[in-house]
Amino acid sequence: MSPLAVANSRSKQQLHLSWPDGREQWLDYALLRKQCPCSQCRAFRLQGSAPLVDARVQVVGLNAQGYGVQLVFSDGHERGIYPWEYLAQLPPHAAGVDG
8 A cells, every 4th residue: 555645844854644544644754764674774673773863864855666665864874665564554753643
């Protein structure tokens, strides 16, 4: 299932996804960076650690990949392609839909 719309809100530091089932999802940039699905970041998590991520990290580019999206971060990291199903299962922004 792919979203109907994807928006990059730099002012809120969140990626916004609108899903076909009516669900709206806001994902913080720092969370997305920490949960990067690339092999290097997965290896860190499997070893019990996590990549060090600056809370001010930004998403500076989105590259559609059909089954997901490649996110380009302001810290230079751009290796992860986030499948739509992977993004759908990430927890939304804790403050709710108003950010």
